[in-house]
Amino acid sequence: MSSSVVSLNDGRGPSATKDRILDAAEGLFMEHGFEATSLRSITAAAAVNLAAVNYHFGSKEELFQAVLTRRLDPMNQRRVALLDRFEREASPEPLSCERIIVALFVPALELARDPERGGKDFLRLLGRAYADPAPFIRRFLSEQYAQMIARFKTAFGRALPHLPKKELSWRLHFIMGALSYTLAGTDVLKLIAELNPKETSNDEILLRRLAPFLLAGLKAPLLDLSEVTREIDGALDASARR
Amino acid sequence: MSSSVVSLNDGRGPSATKDRILDAAEGLFMEHGFEATSLRSITAAAAVNLAAVNYHFGSKEELFQAVLTRRLDPMNQRRVALLDRFEREASPEPLSCERIIVALFVPALELARDPERGGKDFLRLLGRAYADPAPFIRRFLSEQYAQMIARFKTAFGRALPHLPKKELSWRLHFIMGALSYTLAGTDVLKLIAELNPKETSNDEILLRRLAPFLLAGLKAPLLDLSEVTREIDGALDASARR
DNA sequence: GTTTCGATCAAACGATCGTTTGAAGCCTAT
DNA sequence: ATAGGCTTCAAACGATCGTTTGATCGAAAC
The missing domain is CATH 1.10.357.10 (Tetracycline Repressor, domain 2)
Known part of the structure; x- marks a missing residue:
């Protein structure tokens, strides 16, 4: 019965792992394109683990x-x-x-x-x-x-x-x-x-x-x-x- | 003193290695983009050796x-x-x-x-x-x-x-x-x-x-x-x- | 015939890629 | 306190990438 049912990793909603990945990916995909952007650069910019992308989004x-x-x-x-x-x-x-x-x-x-x-x-x-x-x-x-x-x-x-x-x-x-x-x-x-x-x-x-x-x-x-x-x-x- | 000073690999001018690479690369780059096109696919389509690209074009x-x-x-x-x-x-x-x-x-x-x-x-x-x-x-x-x-x-x-x-x-x-x-x-x-x-x-x-x-x-x-x-x-x- | 030099070849190099694995962490409910 | 769930983590997987190497070939120059 708390405020939200979604996950929270560090206590703040807007900095959830999924959103941080999306924000970082948005900027990097724009800058370098899809093929030239590696998942490692995304997860590094988002300060999350490499496996987080495949876990949350699949691919x-x-x-x-x-x-x-x-x-x-x-x-x-x-x-x-x-x-x-x-x-x-x-x-x-x-x-x-x-x-x-x-x-x-x-x-x-x-x-x-x-x-x-x-x-x-x-x-x-x-x-x-x-x-x-x-x-x-x-x-x-x-x-x-x-x-x-x-x-x-x-x-x-x-x-x-x-x-x-x-x-x-x-x-x-x-x-x-x-x-x-x-x-x-x-x-x-x-x-x-x-x-x-x-x-x-x-x-x-x-x-x-x-x-x-x-x-x-x-x-x-x-x-x-x-x-x-x-x-x-x-x-x-x-x-x-x- | 012959007709041409450029190299010829199989006896025919227009099928020189360099041109065959350019033709194959043109089609593949168009179809898949620069990053998603591998040199191996290009050299395979051009029927030339993999090293030919770096030899003739550098990179x-x-x-x-x-x-x-x-x-x-x-x-x-x-x-x-x-x-x-x-x-x-x-x-x-x-x-x-x-x-x-x-x-x-x-x-x-x-x-x-x-x-x-x-x-x-x-x-x-x-x-x-x-x-x-x-x-x-x-x-x-x-x-x-x-x-x-x-x-x-x-x-x-x-x-x-x-x-x-x-x-x-x-x-x-x-x-x-x-x-x-x-x-x-x-x-x-x-x-x-x-x-x-x-x-x-x-x-x-x-x-x-x-x-x-x-x-x-x-x-x-x-x-x-x-x-x-x-x-x-x-x-x-x-x-x-x- | 010997030398020479550019072209082609198979093979390997090191690096990086997307993805997967299995253990460890953490919060919730019992 | 204990069990069970998502989530995070370090590490490694196999594959593929661009590039380099050194040997081999073939035709022209001497």
Whole structure:
């Protein structure tokens, strides 16, 4: 009948072994990637025994998934919750693209604002995971994102009824890709940090710039496609004839 | 005084040990990433001795750089050459954004068209390398891309004189990021391949869709920024007050 | 024919990897 | 106090890694 039923090793809840491992793994996976990060470096940073990872998580891969799911799951749930609320508020009129983008970006920004440490680390880790070739990572992310993406796709489809479904799928894919890649960038963030040392958060600046950029691409008329495509074809033909 | 001074192992030039290693490494690095690819798997796929890699390239890292530079260097040179030619043709008027984008995309498309095998593999590998956390990879790519990016930045600056330099830098970064990420995507490319089994090349389809999308973002007016940013701020404040 | 030098080979080096084992520790309930 | 549970611990397991070594081969130079 005490306060908590979970284990406690040194008397303080938040420093439990499992959480300390997750925190250390989050930072190290972000910094070096999955393959290049050893369990020994994680357990050393977390100041726990080497066997603790396999005991609590089963394997290195399951630890990685636990690191991702700890923050990714709530973030995606918050995204659809925000989208639901916006749709309720705007009902019966369809949502604007701007508000849909806001629902997509704000939960990430909340992580970038960093409740304490770790939020920004996680965003970078997520961006890197999105480009990792490991099959179990790609499978995991596909499952985690599938529902949310489908939900946003129908929302965008209502906001852009003139856009063919296929074209919308591609543009949404570009948006998620640019978002992931932007969050994964290391050099650029550090470069921005040097130029803007006093602004709130680097990830925040980045996302605020990215949102209008992607919004313009999303709302671009279909005319531009054939226009640029024709230019590309011309240049390709010219180079082929060369 | 014979035709070639380079070594030949089995009598045929194109199957020299060095090239066979590069070809095998290109495919395996793309499929599994740098860390997860062993030299033994590479030398086995190339049907050469294990020690051949260290003999010809020095180390695994140098092999990786050799794989990248073999195609990346010519591609970037072709990008600036195309840009130079377009500017000469349009002189004295400034280049349109469309044509600059074409100069950026066409060399990648030429690789996607795949002289024979390997071109598409390399594009995916390049996209993955762009998100790889390994310091030597990031350093290498920065150096390889620096000149070309600067060249295109001034070109875009001339085409968009109203756009602040800082905003342009960000948008160009988004473009390169979306391009890299798009090329790195595995699942989506396979999914597209199932839907469009008869069209020319998957990467080609992807790049043709991506170009108009990015072009719209690049040419987006600055007004949108404050507009969406205001919406984001509103949502963030509401969530903070929650 | 002898020498020479770059290329290839089998084999091993030391290091590090993820994982497992079995004993020891510690808190809870009986 | 005793028994039983999770948890932690030091130590080792087998496997695989990148790299190095020294011998062997083969074609060109003398």
